[in-house]
Amino acid sequence: MTRSAAIAAPNTYATEAAAQALASGGNALDAAVAAMLTATVTEPGVISTLGGCFVNVWAPGEDPVVVDGNVEMPGRGMSADRRGQGLIEAASDYGGGMVTWVGPGSVATPGMLAAMGWAHQRYGRAPWAELLQPAADVARAGYPLSRTAQSYLVLVTDTILAWDPATRALLTVDGAAPAVGHRVVDPVLADTLEHIGAQGAGTAYHGDVARAIDADMRARGGLLSLVDLEAYQPVVRRALRSRLGPWDLACNPPPSIGGPVLTALLRLLGAVEGPIDPAQAALVMREVLDIRLDRIDTAHDLEAAGAELLQTLHHIGATGLPTSPSTAHVSVVDADGLACALTASAGYGSGMTIAGTGLVANNSLGELELNRHGLHALAPGTRLASNMAPTTARREDGAVLAIGTPGADRITTALAQVLTHLARHGEDLQTAVDQPRMHPRRLEDGTTRIDHEQDAQIAASLDAAGLTRHEHPPSSMYFGGVGAALRGPDGALGAAADARRVAATLVT
8 A cells, every 4th residue: 555645855856766565565664765776866966875864763652762873984904095085186267266175085885785785674564675766767768967067067077077987987977067858868777777776775785786885995096995884873862852843853863964054053942032034044043153153163073063063052041142965864754653864975976986886976075074184184083063853743732744954054044044933933844845946155354244135024024134145046056955744633644845946745
């Protein structure tokens, strides 16, 4: 019997994969995993299977948990002189100008498949192979390149896509970025995904796929090795809880940065009495951003820093308050009330296709914003920083929500604003997603301005508060791409997609 569910995902291939998982006897967890795996195929450059993820699951009658499948620092058993090798500088115009490092030395130990495998064993109902098959099928049959993926490939064709012949052959046409709608076919990747489906997620850590990764890394000078893959374990953590209006919200806990920052925003916004005007929201966001930049991003112990941020809230008090398409998100809520919010990232992509597999590796070790102490500076086995903040929520009347977004450091502010519109202003889910957004941005001179989408009310409120602002066009991709799924108190299912990015919803 097919279970009904509401699904929000990056594209229709992903929502169809989720529907297939449900038709195979699956639930919200199965649907979310199938959708994300298919997105790793159909959103090349944006996300890949050898990345990291967080799986937020709230089952009826249980406490919410987050499965931490984030990437971690490799290099176990490697001599110190191997650090700093295998890196290629890549500059692009993305986000107004960006420098990242790619190549074999940029590849962190991937955790996505490990986390998905654990979550499936604990919560899933459909056969594991059925969750991989839609992704394999679309890789073999081919798919038209989406606007989101194509817009990114245009920016990185001469850098990230330039150095590996296999990657360049698949994602460029005569050395140039393909056009929107260009058909991408990858039978090698299809075979690998089917193999992972047949053998289980463990093959990427101590099986054939792991050995293929290790062999290619040894041949091309990466830090990642079989020792790191075999040592990797997903970590199951209790979700951070907060309240906003009638909603009980569950977020990603430390050592993630995104979850504690979002929780801080929600708790402070929840303490504001009466309607929250744009200037009040902007001041809350600016205060939390300052704490993050000054105390968290450069902390050696991210778990302790996240706890410190939440403790700091007791001393702030609400009354005292005057940069990436490299992430993807899926939200699913099923008719039984199981909620799953799954956010995944592969950085900007290393450009490295693992020989013989079709799998493109992440470049998390080369992301400057995730490695504030320097590239290759962490101890092997250390989880990297992350902005990802998949969130689930419940109301006492039985309503259930799953929500999340891509968008680098705009993840937390985008979600805080959508949840404020939903929980404090009483707006319906799609209206809350569509509302114009803001984000505080610290400039090179140390001052902060409020970036915002074009909106007369926001502009007037910020001007009245004397806040420096910078206006973006309406529905700017800069401000994320929220996807949310909802089961109402009467059991009715609904989903909302964000017009800021290509996205899709489906209610089965």
